[in-house]
Amino acid sequence: MTFKHFIKTITFIEILKGMALTLRRMFSKAVTIQYPDERRKIAPGFRGQHALSKRGGKAKCVGCGLCATICPSQCISITREKGQVTKYQIELLRCIYCGFCVEACPYGAISLTENYEYSSYNKQDLMMTKEKLLSNWDKYMPGTKGEEYYKKFWRPMSEDFGTPPGQAMYGGKR
């Protein structure tokens, strides 16, 4: 044991340093957010509960099933009859909020809203039907918010990575 080490041991210098730190922290502002009274600021592009976007009061969704195909947890199920989407269901309990469905959708029909407060005691409330998803659009993406949100964060891949207009390409019917 060197002399320095001995002095360190008998004066508790390391413990005293630690105590000085905790005392300083005691007078700093707490980081707690008191949830029901105050809420965390939601960052733009937040991936919360889903919504089906509308145009002219009608759902944009055509029921192509790309979102259901890409979904890694397979929580989207779509039924189509006679060119109409009869069932569009998302199981929120299985969803992992990756946002692949939004990126996959060529029509920008599905989006993730900023709502994260939808806990429930029964499973039925967490099964999102087409009606609920459409009303979510009105509720959480009012006015032009949805369109802006969508343009900024959830552009379909084809808009950025699509073929530039001047480029030569397959001449068939598009």
Place this chain on the structure above:
Amino acid sequence: MNMANVISPTTVDALIKFGIDVAIILLKIVIVLAVGLLHVAYATYFERKVIGHMQVRLGPMRVGPHGLLQPFADGIKLFFKEDIIPAQADKVVFYIAPIIFMAAAMVNLSVIPFDANFVIADINVGLLFIFAMAGVGVYGIFISGWASNSKYAFMGGLRSSAQVISYEIAMGLSLVGVMMMAGSLNLSDIIRAQGESIFGMYAIPQFIGFIVFVIAAVAETNRTPFDLPEAESELVAGYFTEYSSFRFALFFLGEYIAMILMASLCTICFLGGWTLPWYVLKIFPFLSYVPGVVWFVLKVYAFFFFYYWIRATVPRYRYDQFMAIGWKILIPVAIGNILLTGLVKIILKEVL
């Protein structure tokens, strides 16, 4: 029939005096218990707040303004919870253990002098009495660990008895210096002797004893960093793992009363109890108008804050390290302190 015909007037006077004495003692007990229990309730609140802020949190905030009613909410919750007793437990011992633990802690409050003339039992062996009752408290812990018939509780009980026994030696030896300087075991006399000494409080001449005492006091009350008997990450909750509801509350109460007691003992033996050092009074003479109990309580609160501060800072010691600190460092240091104190006392006697 006139009472005077049956017993003589002097006996009546003596009886009345005795009755008044008993009434005064009962009143003192009620005051000490009520204030003590209220302090326990708010010690938990204070602890959660202090540790919370040290960890950059807020602590309890929701019950009442700034969570001020939280202790009562906790108390009511504990009271109405289901009292579960393990099927294989030794029932009688299981019932008795928390009572022994809490009673042993509470009895000690009776010898603590809170002010110059406010002590329930001003006995001459006050310091020894406190050690003895602290030793009895270990029985409560140990038999609760044994009676629960659970591995965790048993390990906690074993650890606790080993811990309290080893650290009681260090604590007792650290206080011998104080006894030698004060020349008494009576707690009120120790405080008076301190008030008349040059330094005003024994923490300055007896600083080695003071440091040993503070470390041993933390270990004695099973607090972090020496909370091995109830180490959450190893033993669930240690000796009271199987206890719930009100029996758990009794253990909790006993632990906090033991903390109050250790803080009071530190205040009495090292910080000058209800007195202030003469040099402080010389600079601020108006402070002598403040009742002594205020200083006593403030010193106790300061020691409490130290308890919480330590808890928020230092992690738990490993068991062998912990035993090594007790036996290889604290006890030799305390014995050295006794020798040094005696030596200085002899030299001063020769010189003066």
